[in-house]
Amino acid sequence: MKVITTEGFKLPYLGKERYIELLRIGVRYEKKTRTFFIQDISNVDQIKKVLSEILKDDIAFAQKCIICKSRFVCEECEFTDYCETKNIPMLCICRACYSKTDFAEEYFASLKNQINNHVVS
């Protein structure tokens, strides 16, 4: 299984058709660094399908922990059975952070940070 992060991934050479298809479903390509990015997650199922055809492997999207910034996949999570957004790449809370007693405070502190950084920048 290959893990794809929203913050950039490489792909083997693609034909023009495949390339256009990717752009159409919300993937962006940066020529300078030869890196692909997932720009728009609303078509995530389709992106997943096309990427796994290209890579000839199952793929999973990396989740990012908003608290510790680590990356992980949904399979590791204890809430997968009923998470409504399973496998959609998003900010989340990793298992290690969730197991701390003060994770709620940590989560709100991270949200506060995120907002402050954004509003300032």
Place this chain on the structure above:
Amino acid sequence: MPDEMWSEKYRPVHLYQIIGNEKAKLTFITWLKHWKPGSKSVLLYGPPGTGKTTLVQVVSNEFGYKLIEMNASDVRTKTAIMSTAGPIARESSLYVTLYNGAGSILFLDEVDGIFGREDRGGIGGLLKIIDETNVPIILAANDPWNPKLRLLRRSCEMIRFYYVRPPKIIALLKRICQEEGVEAEAKAFAFLAEKSGGDVRSAINDLQSVIGERKVLKVQDVKRLGMRDRKIDVQEALTGIFFAKNVKEAIQSFNNSKIDYEMMLHTIHDNLPLQYSDPIVLASAYNAISRADIFFGRIARTQNWSLLKYAIEQMTAGISTIKKEKTSPVHYRFPPSKIMMLGRTKSERNLRRGICERVGVKCHVSRKAANTDFLPFLKVIFNNDTDLASEISSWLTLDNEMIGYLEEIGRNN
């Protein structure tokens, strides 16, 4: 009766208090910061109870905008919208400088509800306002994919909201319990998060109703709310029904599930547009659903249960055997977003109306608000806390039929 709904008491006042949809939040702020006349308007869309309305209110408050919320009657017709929104949309930057604020924002919430059924020129008016406005315009909707809204979608930057993930909901519930001085077991939070299906408002409402006067919350207290582990079951059952090769297989898939037929009917109804895109296929599927509903109605009136097999056949095979287009299973939505207002018997509608009227009078809210914000809450109470229920009944002067109705609809969903 609780003094205050926690979903109101804990409505975020600062941006960081809005959980989930972190990307959408930042995109929205960026849009607003860079907005200038000629920019696109914005359409926030996604499931109910995820903070769309709250985000608009919080952002305008924190950034010093004057938020002007339009309601349905302000925008029904072109004339109406031109006379209410027109003057604000033409607000000049001079006004903003003079009044020392960031200016006004026009906000139209729940556009799908307002324009989804009929449009008497309001959309055209709104498009014109959007085109010419000097102030940012924000729209919000649960379901923006109604064809009637196509032009609106085109003139807006679309920002999608998703259901909120369980650990984030748990963080919020934990924080509320701390504020309220309630000790709660971690498992209890997890159950509530699961049951909410990612709808933050309903998670908070459920939390409040299970806590009641308690100072300690145990898993058992929450389990009585009736778990929705049926969710996993639903995915399997709907896949089975939609992709059945014949009538028998379709019925079998339904029988294998633990979902009662009423709930299944609503669920299928809600998921049809996710599964089928061809309008003709969709139309015949809806027809099958309404035939099933007619059978159910007849059964309810006559108690003639031999009709049940026809009803079930319509609702399962009736929607899968018509399939012409090539589709594959999707992620099905559950629980159904609203209980369909079937109005099967007139008295049911009247009962609901009567209850909402009484709530409205006592709580000083509109009948509509009573319906959306109070009724779900009452349903839960009437099924779990007989003492509180009887107290509320006498306070609202509910009659026996109304009480029976609240108990029944609570049991069925």
